[in-house]
Amino acid sequence: MAKEALRFREPSSPSDSFEMVDVDFSPETNEAIEGWLYEKLRSYVDAHANLHKSKIPKWRRLYLGQPQAETKSFPWPNCSNIVIQVIGDRVDTLTARVLGYIFATSPLWHYMYPANTANPQEAERKRSILEDFMDIMGYEPGELDLYRVYGQWFTDGAKLGTSFVGINWKNMVEAVSTGYTTSKQGKKKRNFDEETMYEGPSVDKLSHEDVMMDAAAQTVEASRLVTKKCPLTRYDLQERVFDGFYSKEAVDAIIGNPDRQGPSLNSAKEQRKQGVTPIQSSVNAEWDVYECYFPWFHQGRKFRLIYSYHLSTRTVLRKVFNFLPGNFTPIVRTKLGYRNDGAYGHGFAELLEKYQQEATDIHNNRIDNSTLANCRFWRFSPSAVNLGSQLEIFPSGAITANKDEVEAMQMADVYQSSFQNETMILELADQRSGIAPAVSGSGTGGPTKGKGNPYSSMGTLAMMQEGNHRTNLATSDFRHAHQLVGSRLTAMYAKFGVGGREEIFGKDAKYLLKALAEFAAHRSRIPIRSTSASINKEVEKQNDMLMVGLIQRHYTAQAQLMQAITNPMIPPQAKDYLLKVLGGADRLIYRIMRDFGYDQPKDFIPDATETVMPQQGEQDGGAQPQQIDPRAAALIAARSSMGQPPLPSGADQGTAQVPGMGGPPGGPPGMAR
Numbered sequence: 001m002a003k004e005a006l007r008f009r010e011p012s013s014p015s016d017s018f019e020m021v022d023v024d025f026s027p028e029t030n031e032a033i034e035g036w037l038y039e040k041l042r043s044y045v046d047a048h049a050n051l052h053k054s055k056i057p058k059w060r061r062l063y064l065g066q067p068q069a070e071t072k073s074f075p076w077p078n079c080s081n082i083v084i085q086v087i088g089d090r091v092d093t094l095t096a097r098v099l100g101y102i103f104a105t106s107p108l109w110h111y112m113y114p115a116n117t118a119n120p121q122e123a124e125r126k127r128s129i130l131e132d133f134m135d136i137m138g139y140e141p142g143e144l145d146l147y148r149v150y151g152q153w154f155t156d157g158a159k160l161g162t163s164f165v166g167i168n169w170k171n172m173v174e175a176v177s178t179g180y181t182t183s184k185q186g187k188k189k190r191n192f193d194e195e196t197m198y199e200g201p202s203v204d205k206l207s208h209e210d211v212m213m214d215a216a217a218q219t220v221e222a223s224r225l226v227t228k229k230c231p232l233t234r235y236d237l238q239e240r241v242f243d244g245f246y247s248k249e250a251v252d253a254i255i256g257n258p259d260r261q262g263p264s265l266n267s268a269k270e271q272r273k274q275g276v277t278p279i280q281s282s283v284n285a286e287w288d289v290y291e292c293y294f295p296w297f298h299q300g301r302k303f304r305l306i307y308s309y310h311l312s313t314r315t316v317l318r319k320v321f322n323f324l325p326g327n328f329t330p331i332v333r334t335k336l337g338y339r340n341d342g343a344y345g346h347g348f349a350e351l352l353e354k355y356q357q358e359a360t361d362i363h364n365n366r367i368d369n370s371t372l373a374n375c376r377f378w379r380f381s382p383s384a385v386n387l388g389s390q391l392e393i394f395p396s397g398a399i400t401a402n403k404d405e406v407e408a409m410q411m412a413d414v415y416q417s418s419f420q421n422e423t424m425i426l427e428l429a430d431q432r433s434g435i436a437p438a439v440s441g442s443g444t445g446g447p448t449k450g451k452g453n454p455y456s457s458m459g460t461l462a463m464m465q466e467g468n469h470r471t472n473l474a475t476s477d478f479r480h481a482h483q484l485v486g487s488r489l490t491a492m493y494a495k496f497g498v499g500g501r502e503e504i505f506g507k508d509a510k511y512l513l514k515a516l517a518e519f520a521a522h523r524s525r526i527p528i529r530s531t532s533a534s535i536n537k538e539v540e541k542q543n544d545m546l547m548v549g550l551i552q553r554h555y556t557a558q559a560q561l562m563q564a565i566t567n568p569m570i571p572p573q574a575k576d577y578l579l580k581v582l583g584g585a586d587r588l589i590y591r592i593m594r595d596f597g598y599d600q601p602k603d604f605i606p607d608a609t610e611t612v613m614p615q616q617g618e619q620d621g622g623a624q625p626q627q628i629d630p631r632a633a634a635l636i637a638a639r640s641s642m643g644q645p646p647l648p649s650g651a652d653q654g655t656a657q658v659p660g661m662g663g664p665p666g667g668p669p670g671m672a673r
Contacts, residue, residue: 023305023319025298033305034316037292040225041311044212051344052209056160057266059349062356063088063159064273080367086356086426087348090433091158094348098154098478103147107131108138109486111515113524120602126515127524129508134490136504137200144203144489152205154478157334161347164206166228167330167488169496172197199499201492203485209266211331217343220329228291228331231264237287246308246317254310254317258285289317293329325491325520332488334481345477348433355429362422372412381405487526494520543596551604554589558582558608583609 024030065083072081102108111130117123138146149165156163175192182188210229217223232240237255240246262280263271271278278284292307304322309315324330335345381404399406494516502509518524564570565578586608593601 020320020323023303023307023321029298033296033307034314037225037294037307037309038311038314041227041290041292041309044225044227045311047215048212053265055350056208057269059160059347062349062353063091075368080364080371082360082364082367084356084359084363084422084426086359086429087159087352090352090429090435091155091348093435094158094433094475095151095154098475099147099150101475101479102150102482103139107135108146109134109483109490109526111519111524112527113518115523116602122511124603125508126511126518129505129511130490130515130519130524133498133501133505133512134486137489137493137501138486142198143200146203146485149203149205150482153334153481156205156208157336157345157347157478157481159347159349160208161336161345161350162343163208163334164211165332165485166204166206167332167485167492168202168204169200169492170202171199196499200501201489201496203489206331209264213343215343216341218341220331220333220343223343225292225294226329226331227293230289230291231267231286232289233284233286240317250310250315250317254287254313254315257287257313258282259288259312261285288312293322293331325488325495328488328491330488332481332485334478336477351432352429355425355432359422359425359429362418362425366418366422369412369418373410375411376408377411379407379409483526490516490519490526547593547596547598550592551589554585554605558585561585562608579609 023033025033065085065088067081067083069081071077072079109131111127113123113127137143141148153163153165173194174197176195178191178193180188181191206228210231211227212229213220213223213226220226234255237246237251241248241251260280261282262268262284263278263286268278287310290309290311292305292309294305294307296303296305304327306318306320306322307316308318310317333343336347337345340346381402383405498512498516502512505512515524561578561582565575565582570578586605589605590601593604598604
């Protein structure tokens with residue numbers, strides 16, 4: 001991170017910049033903050049010691065299916081020691097389904113404009129461009145690379161019950177060689193340009209052990225203090241000093257007091273599992289710097305502060321006011337099971353531990369029993385003791401002995417019930433975890449039998465009922481976190497700028513900047529719902545096809561009403577009624593379209609009353625009253641009494657050619673044309 005990382009461009013005014021502000025209250029207040037932070041951090045470390053050092057390593061071992069000992073010595077050395085992967089199988093299944101729901105279709109996030117706008121077509125264009133932009137940023141490995149991050153994030157969430165990602169703003173500037181230039185004296189000079197390698201938000205997976213918060217807090221923001229531990233090497237500290245991120249004096253104060261001479265205990269265990277031996281030396285020394293996010297009240301005002309704190313030396317490396325949009329904490333939590341209170345959820349490693357142990361015991365006992373069943377031992381009669389001591393029995397071997405002097409004895413039997421017991425415990429594990437077998441999708445609505453084959457929503461209802469199980473409930477927990485990440489990333493792009501990325505849309509670049517500005521102004525939002533836009537994209541396609549027919553019928557009905565309203569033969573009371581029907585039909589179709597996910601229905605259905613009323617007013621105010629043929633009026637009344645429609649639409653009721661009559665009013669009767 002370079003020094004420019006402290007300044008951020010606003011999307012609407014690239015010349016402006018935002019600079020982080022250091023926290024510097026009175027000396028008494030600064031000392032009070034640091035004293036409170038030290039005591040609170042110590043209490044956090046002590047309170048989370050059992051979770052971080054005992055439970056989480058155990059849950060990781062259970063997920064990997066690693067036995068407690070590499071070899072078992074009971075009932076005999078090297079007996080069966082296989083762990084049935086009850087936990088790992090269900091964790092990976094749930095993660096695969098969630099990743100498929102999110103990344104299988106576009107968009108990654110769906111944006112809504114709930115309020116009506118003066119130009120609904122432009123609102124729809126802005127929404128579409130913003131969704132495309134966030135899609136590109138989310139998928140691109142050189143940008144956010146969310147597929148990689150989400151794979152680790154959701155795996156830990158299903159495994160441990162809780163996992164975290166950190167959202168930061170990065171500005172990486174490096175010197176890039178542009179070759180040599182030769183001076184007049186013939187000397188070569190190396191040339192370098194400062195080039196921005198990346199400027200924008202980043203989403204990084206955080207280890208569960210590196211994040212601490214109040215265990216009773218329902219959300220991250222509700223916690224009095226949220227901390228993120230950053231294990232930094234000497235190089236990391238020096239780089240942050242060079243970038244102007246940490247104070248040089250503060251780093252010099254802690255550089256001689258590393259927290260350890262190598263990776264942490266849990267990190268060292270993970271490296272050993274991968275065949276890497278961690279080396280303890282001064283070169284590999286690490287310092288634990290805690291990024292602390294907390295509110296503080298001062299002189300009747302509430303501030304959100306960010307402190308970088310080294311606990312063992314009680315040194316503050318950086319202290320700034322929260323600069324993020326809405327003062328949000330840059331840590332997003334996903335939790336498996338929002339049905340329980342507290343900050344931490346219950347993962348499959350905890351919920352299915354006993355199921356995995358019992359399935360493992362049943363399986364290993366059956367294997368050991370099968371091993372014994374394959375063995376035979378020989379019993380010799382006491383009178384044939386010399387025979388037994390001299391012979392070794394092998395297949396097809398022949399011996400000379402009397403009846404009953406040699407007998408083969410079986411040691412064990414294989415019971416079929418062990419297979420049933422193992423199958424039963426696996427089914428119970430599926431029921432507890434809520435991981436149902438994978439099924440193929442089905443359509444939403446479809447034509448029913450009968451005349452006209454009208455479409456029915458029963459297919460949609462059946463599909464919703466089929467999906468009403470705990471698998472959907474578990475995946476909804478992760479999709480909720482995904483929507484929260486999208487909302488915060490969009491807010492950061494809106495505040496700090498897109499770094500010129502809007503140019504990928506060419507002439508439509510202006511719509512992206514407008515959409516981001518409106519998101520920052522709370523005019524658009526990402527709806528957080530169980531059935532997000534991504535998971536229902538295929539369903540929406542089928543709904544779109546159903547809506548085409550509905551809208552076409554609406555167009556036809558409204559056009560007929562508009563023709564009737566503009567008919568001068570219709571009494572004023574009937575016109576008022578038809579106008580109300582016209583508006584009511586529009587409101588109904590708007591409601592239906594909103595239920596189908598069209599948050600701006602006026603993009604597709606123009607307001608019929610706004611179209612008719614000005615024309616009606618002009619006709620009523622400017623047009624001269626026309627003479628009505630009394631014969632036409634009588635015919636209209638007769639047709640109306642018989643339930644038949646009035647004269648053909650569009651006909652001039654004052655000079656209409658009535659069947660059986662011809663010529664203008666007052667002229668001689670004639671034959672019909």
